[in-house]
Amino acid sequence: MTRYHFTGIKGSGMSSLAQILFDAGEQVQGSDVDTYYFTEQPLRERGIEILTFDENNIKEGLTIIAGNAFNDDHPELVRARELGLEVIRYHKFLGEYSNRYTSIAITGAHGKTSTTGLMSHVVGGYMPTSYLIGDGTGSGAQDASYFVMEACEYRRHFLAYHPDYAVMTNIDFDHPDYFTSIDDVYDAFQQLALQVNKAIIACGDDEQLQKIQANVPVVYYGFDSANDFSARNIEKTTEGTKFDVYVRNEFYSKFFIPLFGDHTILNSLAVISLCHYEGIPANLIQERLNTYGGVKRRFTETKIGDVVLVDDYAHHPTEIAATLQSARQKYPEHKIVAIFQPHTFTRTKAFLQDFADSLSGADNTYLCDIFGSAREKQGELSIDDLACLIEGCTVLTLDEISDLKKHGNAVFLFMGAGDVHKYQDAFEAILK
Numbered sequence: 001m002t003r004y005h006f007t008g009i010k011g012s013g014m015s016s017l018a019q020i021l022f023d024a025g026e027q028v029q030g031s032d033v034d035t036y037y038f039t040e041q042p043l044r045e046r047g048i049e050i051l052t053f054d055e056n057n058i059k060e061g062l063t064i065i066a067g068n069a070f071n072d073d074h075p076e077l078v079r080a081r082e083l084g085l086e087v088i089r090y091h092k093f094l095g096e097y098s099n100r101y102t103s104i105a106i107t108g109a110h111g112k113t114s115t116t117g118l119m120s121h122v123v124g125g126y127m128p129t130s131y132l133i134g135d136g137t138g139s140g141a142q143d144a145s146y147f148v149m150e151a152c153e154y155r156r157h158f159l160a161y162h163p164d165y166a167v168m169t170n171i172d173f174d175h176p177d178y179f180t181s182i183d184d185v186y187d188a189f190q191q192l193a194l195q196v197n198k199a200i201i202a203c204g205d206d207e208q209l210q211k212i213q214a215n216v217p218v219v220y221y222g223f224d225s226a227n228d229f230s231a232r233n234i235e236k237t238t239e240g241t242k243f244d245v246y247v248r249n250e251f252y253s254k255f256f257i258p259l260f261g262d263h264t265i266l267n268s269l270a271v272i273s274l275c276h277y278e279g280i281p282a283n284l285i286q287e288r289l290n291t292y293g294g295v296k297r298r299f300t301e302t303k304i305g306d307v308v309l310v311d312d313y314a315h316h317p318t319e320i321a322a323t324l325q326s327a328r329q330k331y332p333e334h335k336i337v338a339i340f341q342p343h344t345f346t347r348t349k350a351f352l353q354d355f356a357d358s359l360s361g362a363d364n365t366y367l368c369d370i371f372g373s374a375r376e377k378q379g380e381l382s383i384d385d386l387a388c389l390i391e392g393c394t395v396l397t398l399d400e401i402s403d404l405k406k407h408g409n410a411v412f413l414f415m416g417a418g419d420v421h422k423y424q425d426a427f428e429a430i431l432k
Contacts, residue, residue, distance in 0.1 A: 005057065006030030007076045008067025009050060013150070014090055015039040016138030017065070017097075020130055022046050023140035031057050031076065038296065038421075039136030055079040065093050068157060094132070094149065095160035101130065101147035104274065105161050107192065108169030108203075109185070110319050112150045115169055115267040117295035120148040122271050122288040126280045135296035135313075154178060156188050164198040165277075167270050171208035174316055176350040182208065193218075201273045203266055204228070219277065221269045223262075225249065229273040231265050236329050241265055245272055253282040257289050260299070261326035299326055302424075304431040306409040308334070309424055315343040315417035317354035324361045327411050334411045337404065338362035339396065339423055341416030342370045345379020348386065356389035364407060366396040371418025401426045 006018050009030025019042055022028045030043070031051040043050060051057050055075040058064065064080045064087040072078075080087050098105075104123070106116045113134045120131030120139075128141040134150040151158040151166070154175050171189050173182045186208050193200055193214040202209040204220030204227040212218055221229040228248055235242040240258040243265060244251060257268050268289065275285050294300065297313040308331065314323045320340065327336050338359055342348040348355065348370055359365045367390075369383050387393045396403070404412060404427055414424040 001027060002063050003027040003029065003061060004065055005062040005076075006065050006067070007053075007074060008032055008070050009043065009048075010037045010040050011067045011069060011090070012039050012134050012136045013094075013132065013152070014065070014067045015043055015136040016132040016134070017090065017094060018043060018048060019046065019138035020097075020132060020140035022048055023138075024130070024142060029057075037136075042137065058083065058085065060085075064088065065090060068155070089160075091157040091160040095162065098147045098149055098161060098163065101144055102165075103161070103163040104146060104148045104165045104167065105151040105158065105163035105192075106148065106167045106169070106270075107151040107153055107158055107189070108167075109153070109172035109174050110316065110322070111169040111263055111267050112152070113295050113313070114264070114298050115167060115270055116148060116150040117298075118267055118289075118292055119167070119271050119274065121292050122275060122285055123148060123278075123280070125284055125288040126275075126278075133295055135298070137296065151192075153185065153188050153192075156191070158192055159188070159195070161192070162195045162197065164196070165274060166192060166196045166200050167274060168193075168200060168202040168206075168209055168212070169266070169270060170203055170206045172316070172318055173350075174347070177344065177346040186211070199277060201270055201277070203270070205266070219273055221273045222266065229269055229276070231269050234265065236260075238330055238332065241329075245269065247276065252276070253286075255282075255286055255289060258292070259326075260329040261322055263322040264326070299323065302428065304428060307431060308409075308411045309428065310411060310413045311421060311424060312413060312415045313417055314340075314415040315347070317351050317358040320355070320358040320415060321361060323413060323415060324358070327413060331411045334409065335363040335407060336361075337364045337366070337407050337410045337412045339366045339368065339404070339412060339414045339420065341368035341418050341420040341423070342383070342386065343417035345370055345372065345381065349379060349381055352381070352386055353389065355386055359390055359393075362413070363410070365390050365393045366404070367393060368396055368416070368420060368423055371416065371420075396423065398423065398426055402430050405430065 010032040029049040058079040127145040129146040130144040131148040200218045205222035220227040231243040233244045300311040302309045
């Protein structure tokens, strides 16, 4: 029996894939750095062995799945080739594995993780479903019919996939360390579109997605009534959001989602569109929407007394604006305090003014030092370059975290793709 070894098992996609293979009855182990990451918790709950990086981890009989963050000169990968073992990159393995099922690849500059989580939950109520979510969550149903997976555009990794369905939430310029322009991003999505086997479900409100050409039907969803699936008569409350869905201008059904913000309506509409296409009944869709618990680090709330702390992965100006809108809908009477940690110097530089504009939507803004990446330890600017563009902004250090207490029973949004959680942890400790 094959034993899979994951080099970089704590990576968000890698952890999810390891969980899927384990659940499906495979033998799984992996290695990574000793630092704790939230993605390792579900691995430990399953009893999957996590080793510290070491070339001696690699032994005869293993198949190596290599995380994309690690180059071919990584000691474990060098050792694997010396032993003549098969080494497969994460995205290549996932592409081949997903072909066993009716595969649904969910991609877009924003909303991938949330939509993948919602899709897997709803479709899983209809037929057994395996899923891979980019928040480090995976599940392998032994009798699965569907495979729902998050498909990342970074470095065009999603071109390893040939899915039955592709859900495209939006096209926006991000990852400026790799993509050169919005046209370059569009080109990647256009390439993927030509690899889809059954249909593309795309947000028709997105100007770039309107241009997509494909050899399969492109079904559009959005707020605009010209879309194949449109959300109308929207009612927003502090409990969630109600809306009617029209299919090609004919009323289909009314839905309620316990979610907040326009982006959650669009994510839900993407799911409803695919379910309609697959013949999943509206009443079952609604039942599953009612019980959706969300994904990690996407408006994840902690309440301490009358103070609300929100952990969110928002690391792009568009995502920050969406998170602020969600908070305003759910907590209209509260002050909104943003604590933001930029992720990578190239992204901060590329969107400097856009970050300032989106963060200005908070009542108060605090900035944490820029979080670099494995590829990018330093850059041409500092956090002060962003701070000076936001009126009344404060640069926050861990030593000064108690300063947040002066805002009383506000909603504190801790946003970023780095280690902004350490600021929230420190504030929670003070509040408790």
